[in-house]
Amino acid sequence: MRFDVLTLFPEMFEGINSSILGKAKEKKLIEINLINIRDFSKDKHKKVDDTPYGGGAGMVMRPDVVYDCYKSIKKDSAKVIYLSPQGKTLNQEKVKQLSKESHLILLCGHYEGIDQRVLDKIVDEEISIGDYCLTGGELPAMVLIDSVSRYVKGVLNEKSLDEESFSNGLLEYPQYTRPEIFEGQSVPEVLLSGNHQNIASWRKTQSENITKIKRPDLFEKYIENMKTNRVL
Ligand code: 4G1
Numbered sequence: 001m002r003f004d005v006l007t008l009f010p011e012m013f014e015g016i017n018s019s020i021l022g023k024a025k026e027k028k029l030i031e032i033n034l035i036n037i038r039d040f041s042k043d044k045h046k047k048v049d050d051t052p053y054g055g056g057a058g059m060v061m062r063p064d065v066v067y068d069c070y071k072s073i074k075k076d077s078a079k080v081i082y083l084s085p086q087g088k089t090l091n092q093e094k095v096k097q098l099s100k101e102s103h104l105i106l107l108c109g110h111y112e113g114i115d116q117r118v119l120d121k122i123v124d125e126e127i128s129i130g131d132y133c134l135t136g137g138e139l140p141a142m143v144l145i146d147s148v149s150r151y152v153k154g155v156l157n158e159k160s161l162d163e164e165s166f167s168n169g170l171l172e173y174p175q176y177t178r179p180e181i182f183e184g185q186s187v188p189e190v191l192l193s194g195n196h197q198n199i200a201s202w203r204k205t206q207s208e209n210i211t212k213i214k215r216p217d218l219f220e221k222y223i224e225n226m227k228t229n230r231v232l
Contacts, residue, residue, distance in 0.1 A: 001099070001152045002031045003145050004073050006066070007108040008048060010034035012138040021146060024155045032145065033073070037061070040068040049111055059111040063118035066107070070122050078103035080124045083137035083144065084113075087126030090144065092166045094127070098144070099151030106144065108137030169222040171215060173206035 005013065013034055017025065024030045041048050042065075049059035070080075079101055088094070098104065107114070107123065129140040149155050161167070176187045190202045211219045 001029070001101070001149065002033070002078075002103045004033045004035060004078070004103070004105045005108065005141055005145075006035050006037055006069050006105065007136075007138055007141070008037050008061075008110050009108075009136065009138055010036050012136075013142060016142060016145065020155065021149055024149055024152065027154065029152050029154045030145075030149050035069055035073060037065060037069045040065050040072065042068075052112065057112070061109065061111065061114040063115035063121075066114055066118045067121065070105070070107075070118075073105065076103060078105045080105045080107060080122050081144070082107045082109070082114075082119060082123040082126045083128070083140035084109060084126045085128050085131070085133075087128040089128050089130060090147070092147075095144075095147045096151060098148045104144075104148070106137075106141040108141050110136040168207075169218060169225055170207040171211045171218065173203040173210070 007013070013032065016022070016032060021030070025032065038046050038048050047062075048065045049061050052058070052060045079098075081098075081104055083106060127140075127144065129143045134140070150161070164172075176191060180187055180192070188202070190198050193199070208219070208222075211222065
């Protein structure tokens with residue numbers, strides 16, 4: 001899977017080289033191309049933004065610079081995503097859907113955003129990571145790359161994908177590892193029993209109860225899902 005990221009701050013993406021995504025890059029399972037929008041400024045001072053028409057605070061990214069940057073990358077069937085607070089909030093369903101694409105172009109805004117005309121011209125979809133203020137679309141782009149890459153074959157082992165809580169819409173059951181006794185607290189007995197059927201049912205109950213208490217909104221959806229998927 002290929003990600004082309006159009007950004008004014010490519011250095012922010014260095015963190016992606018560590019951990020699981022770093023491995024995925026080394027193994028060529030994912031490819032992340034960082035394209036610096038500033039490289040496409042024709043201005044002698046490499047200016048990429050200007051004051052908003054109509055007045056107001058801050059700066060707006062120029063459409064011509066963003067467009068030249070966009071045109072510099074091969075298009076094929078790539079989908080252009082603008083990370084923006086105006087997009088629908090990213091969720092696991094959307095993540096799965098995006099993982100079926102082979103090429104995504106991620107556009108990151110900065111300052112007060114990007115001139116609307118170039119957005120109208122090149123953007124296929126707007127996606128937000130949540131309702132709060134940020135200084136730019138770079139962290140959202142990284143969130144998208146991280147969440148989508150997990151679904152690329154070979155990035156995770158299949159087992160962790162199937163077993164993850166969100167695959168059934170529930171939160172995760174509590175996890176324990178050595179030592180068997182930590183600060184006077186022992187591990188739930190069932191987990192030491194070796195009875196895999198009992199362990200599985202204990203974990204399911206834990207997942208359901210935790211979801212019911214901590215995320216009643218998710219639990220509601222889980223129940224609805226159970227009803228519609230039930231074989232009659
Ligand atoms: C109005 C949040 C403005 C922010 C309302 C989530 C936020 C991109 C995202 C803003 C951004 C709210 C995101 C705001 C983001 C231009 C550059 C937009 C930074 C910018 C709730 C600033 N998911 N924010 N505006 O934060 O890009 O993707």
